[in-house]
Amino acid sequence: MFTKPTLILNERICRANIEFMLAKARKLGIELRPHFKTHQSIEVGKWFRDYGIGKIAVSSVPMAQYFASDGWIDITIAFPYVHQQAEEINALAKSINLQVLVSSIGNAKLLSKSIETHVEVYIEIDTGQYRSGLQIEDIETVNKTIEVIQSNPNTKFYGFLSHAGHSYNNQLNRIEQINSEATGKLNRLKKNYIEQFPNLKISYGDTPTSCACNQFDGIDELRPGNYAFFDMQQASNGICSTSNIAIALICPVVAVYPERSQAIIWGGAVHLTKDFYVDNQGNKSFGAVCKINPDYTWTKPIEGMYLESISQEHGLVRAQNCEAIRTLKEGDLIAVLPPHSCLTADKMGEFWVQGKGFISMMNHCK
Amino acid sequence: MFTKPTLILNERICRANIEFMLAKARKLGIELRPHFKTHQSIEVGKWFRDYGIGKIAVSSVPMAQYFASDGWIDITIAFPYVHQQAEEINALAKSINLQVLVSSIGNAKLLSKSIETHVEVYIEIDTGQYRSGLQIEDIETVNKTIEVIQSNPNTKFYGFLSHAGHSYNNQLNRIEQINSEATGKLNRLKKNYIEQFPNLKISYGDTPTSCACNQFDGIDELRPGNYAFFDMQQASNGICSTSNIAIALICPVVAVYPERSQAIIWGGAVHLTKDFYVDNQGNKSFGAVCKINPDYTWTKPIEGMYLESISQEHGLVRAQNCEAIRTLKEGDLIAVLPPHSCLTADKMGEFWVQGKGFISMMNHCK
Numbered sequence: 001m002f003t004k005p006t007l008i009l010n011e012r013i014c015r016a017n018i019e020f021m022l023a024k025a026r027k028l029g030i031e032l033r034p035h036f037k038t039h040q041s042i043e044v045g046k047w048f049r050d051y052g053i054g055k056i057a058v059s060s061v062p063m064a065q066y067f068a069s070d071g072w073i074d075i076t077i078a079f080p081y082v083h084q085q086a087e088e089i090n091a092l093a094k095s096i097n098l099q100v101l102v103s104s105i106g107n108a109k110l111l112s113k114s115i116e117t118h119v120e121v122y123i124e125i126d127t128g129q130y131r132s133g134l135q136i137e138d139i140e141t142v143n144k145t146i147e148v149i150q151s152n153p154n155t156k157f158y159g160f161l162s163h164a165g166h167s168y169n170n171q172l173n174r175i176e177q178i179n180s181e182a183t184g185k186l187n188r189l190k191k192n193y194i195e196q197f198p199n200l201k202i203s204y205g206d207t208p209t210s211c212a213c214n215q216f217d218g219i220d221e222l223r224p225g226n227y228a229f230f231d232m233q234q235a236s237n238g239i240c241s242t243s244n245i246a247i248a249l250i251c252p253v254v255a256v257y258p259e260r261s262q263a264i265i266w267g268g269a270v271h272l273t274k275d276f277y278v279d280n281q282g283n284k285s286f287g288a289v290c291k292i293n294p295d296y297t298w299t300k301p302i303e304g305m306y307l308e309s310i311s312q313e314h315g316l317v318r319a320q321n322c323e324a325i326r327t328l329k330e331g332d333l334i335a336v337l338p339p340h341s342c343l344t345a346d347k348m349g350e351f352w353v354q355g356k357g358f359i360s361m362m363n364h365c366k
Numbered sequence: 367m368f369t370k371p372t373l374i375l376n377e378r379i380c381r382a383n384i385e386f387m388l389a390k391a392r393k394l395g396i397e398l399r400p401h402f403k404t405h406q407s408i409e410v411g412k413w414f415r416d417y418g419i420g421k422i423a424v425s426s427v428p429m430a431q432y433f434a435s436d437g438w439i440d441i442t443i444a445f446p447y448v449h450q451q452a453e454e455i456n457a458l459a460k461s462i463n464l465q466v467l468v469s470s471i472g473n474a475k476l477l478s479k480s481i482e483t484h485v486e487v488y489i490e491i492d493t494g495q496y497r498s499g500l501q502i503e504d505i506e507t508v509n510k511t512i513e514v515i516q517s518n519p520n521t522k523f524y525g526f527l528s529h530a531g532h533s534y535n536n537q538l539n540r541i542e543q544i545n546s547e548a549t550g551k552l553n554r555l556k557k558n559y560i561e562q563f564p565n566l567k568i569s570y571g572d573t574p575t576s577c578a579c580n581q582f583d584g585i586d587e588l589r590p591g592n593y594a595f596f597d598m599q600q601a602s603n604g605i606c607s608t609s610n611i612a613i614a615l616i617c618p619v620v621a622v623y624p625e626r627s628q629a630i631i632w633g634g635a636v637h638l639t640k641d642f643y644v645d646n647q648g649n650k651s652f653g654a655v656c657k658i659n660p661d662y663t664w665t666k667p668i669e670g671m672y673l674e675s676i677s678q679e680h681g682l683v684r685a686q687n688c689e690a691i692r693t694l695k696e697g698d699l700i701a702v703l704p705p706h707s708c709l710t711a712d713k714m715g716e717f718w719v720q721g722k723g724f725i726s727m728m729n730h731c732k
Contacts, residue, residue, distance in 0.1 A: 002450065003448075003450040003451055003454070004426075004427075004428065004448070004450065004451070036629075037678060037679075038473075054579040058441045059678060059679045060370075060632075060679060062370065079632070079679055079680070080619075080620035080621045080630060080632075081620065082369075082370075082618050082620055082632050083618065083620075083696065083697040084370065084618050084697075084699075085370070086396065088369070103620065103621040103630065104621035104622060104696060106621070106622055106695060106696035106697075107620060107696045109696075110696055110697050130626065130628070131630065131675075131677070131682055132620075132621050132680060134628045135625075138660055155620050165677065194403070219678065243689055245544075252448050252449065252450050254445075254446035254447065254448055254449075254473060254498075255469040255470035255472070255473050255498050256470060256472055257470065260496065262496070264446060264469065264497065264498045266426075266445070266446075266448055269639065269641075269709055270709065270712050273635065273639055273640060274639060274640045274641055274709070275640055301675065309497075311497070311531065312403060312425060312709070312712075313403075313425045313426060313445055314445070314497055314709055316500060318499055329472060330449065330470060330472035330473045330475075330476055331449040331450075331472075331476050333450075342678055343635055343640070343678070346636050346678075347713065349729075363715075
């Protein structure tokens with residue numbers, strides 16, 4: 001049935017992940033705005049809608065346009081304002097509630113100059129990742145940025161948004177610590193501005209902190225995305241179990257070398273991309289290897305077997321010994337659990353779902 | 367004009383690269399069979415044809431089908447035989463000269479069982495990369511594999527093919543050494559079989575060895591691919607100059623942080639993929655940063671400025687100091703030279719070419 005590397009999405013696991021996070025957010029009393037950059041699929045988006053999700057985050061203007069075309073009417077573009085996209089933002093904001101980010105004073109000035117439709121504007125705050133956003137201690141720049149936003153009657157200062165991306169690839173106790181620092185800072189910031197802006201929103205939360213932590217004082221909404229699929233990076237840090245991983249790349253086995261406990265699969269960097277994780281034996285792994293069941297679900301990862309390296313189309317599987325590698329044969333199909341599901345999904349561009357066949361993504365092509 | 371990350375292909379540089387390798391192969395008296403996995407574009411393929419190239423290599427059956435659709439009639443699929451693709455191989459081999467690879471005895475048995483159209487079969491030989499192929503010293507398995515191939519009258523034993531992929535990411539003297547070892551082994555193998563198979567071909571050669579080396583005793587054809595575009599991995603190892611790099615990703619600057627000598631661009635892992643190189647200062651870099659000229663060519667890389675990290679859509683630019691980063695402003699476009707052009711081109715799916723607009727690739731989608 002599958003004649004080339006194919007990305008299978010297990011709907012049952014994905015729906016369980018969607019429900020898990022929604023239940024957690026409800027218990028915490030925090031609004032959930034899932035980030036759709038992981039699946040980038042209108043079809044998968046409908047699964048979220050089945051559970052009452054109405055607000056989403058995306059990572060680009062084209063992605064906002066794509067989901068708006070399916071009736072999503074409240075979208076946060078969780079990426080710094082791109083001046084070259086002003087025209088598209090103005091057009092999109094006519095028909096939906098659109099939140100955009102400004103991440104530097106220069107960024108805010110360009111936005112203020114170009115926006116002609118009502119948009120809600122978050123100031124992005126860096127809580128320690130040192131990627132994008134104003135430094136939380138730099139109150140002078142925060143105040144100036146609010147001023148710039150308010151100088152244009154179309155752009156409404158909406159609140160502060162932060163992505164504590166430094167929580168990724170850490171163990172649980174370090175994630176707790178990062179979360180406590182980041183939410184503490186955001187809560188103090190909120191208290192400083194809430195009198196002046198009583199409707200001020202604080203948007204926060206990635207998959208590691210949203211899964212692992214339970215204290216989010218002052219946070220109004222959580223914005224995790226990866227949890228819909230999870231992956232081996234999350235599993236290796238204890239954020240999820242491997243049984244929560246909802247996607248696997250089906251790959252043909254093309255050569256087996258028992259004498260060096262290795263095998264080659266058709267499944268490489270053009271399918272999985274080149275992210276990796278460190279497994280429980282300390283190995284740098286480009287994917288965990290599973291057997292496929294007759295109904296196209298997959299088994300638990302095979303102990304001690306992993307993708308040791310990948311090149312453009314080749315994946316090199318390493319097993320513990322020659323006996324273990326002999327369980328694979330040329331002509332078999334195996335399932336690989338990806339290190340980073342967002343990048344693998346983005347690269348593959350479509351999912352195969354049992355009972356549904358292929359469902360498309362934003363950049364789908366055949 | 368460019369409102370989002372866009373991959374520009376400089377035709378003049380690409381054509382010069384195509385000519386350079388052809389001139390070198392002619393001088394050496396070795397046939398050139400360029401690998402088209404780097405560009406994956408019928409349009410760019412036509413540029414090769416302009417210089418008299420008639421034989422190509424590809425990395426998958428779908429890629430062979432794609433180029434066959436544009437009239438290429440001599441194609442080597444330089445990837446182990448995929449049993450699930452037997453039907454497609456049988457169909458394709460009816461209309462073109464098709465060479466396929468067997469890379470293990472099990473792989474050869476499946477091929478022999480399933481091929482019903484005349485195909486030429488290379489035995490893939492591992493010359494030290496330890497990826498795919500029979501070990502060159504294992505004459506017993508080589509002999510058995512030839513027997514298996516010859517047991518099917520449709521599959522003709524054609525010769526030995528090797529990819530010395532361990533030449534990548536090395537400095538020149540080490541590349542020379544790898545080349546000398548690999549070609550020495552292949553030449554001895556050829557001498558062992560040439561009486562029995564007088565038309566035996568030896569196919570070999572990647573971009574590092576084909577560019578850097580001049581001794582290819584016994585080699586009948588060279589199969590480099592990356593040289594059409596080159597990239598920062600090749601430049602950082604002295605295989606090419608940065609002025610030979612034919613593609614650059616155009617990226618909007620979205621936030622500048624002089625206080626930490628950093629800036630954010632829209633250009634991340636979903637555009638460049640996550641390969642990297644080590645620059646001349648010892649920095650791990652996900653791309654070199656250049657200014658764009660009014661005619662959409664680009665300058666030399668800016669000294670000391672590079673992509674320090676990338677996430678899904680963000681690229682984090684590091685400069686030597688705050689003055690250097692101030693030369694970038696929000697709203698600017700910059701050009702990023704990719705670490706690995708094959709993966710960046712594959713991800714982007716199309717090229718913009720001055721005077722031609724967008725030209726498509728195999729997996730193009732808009």
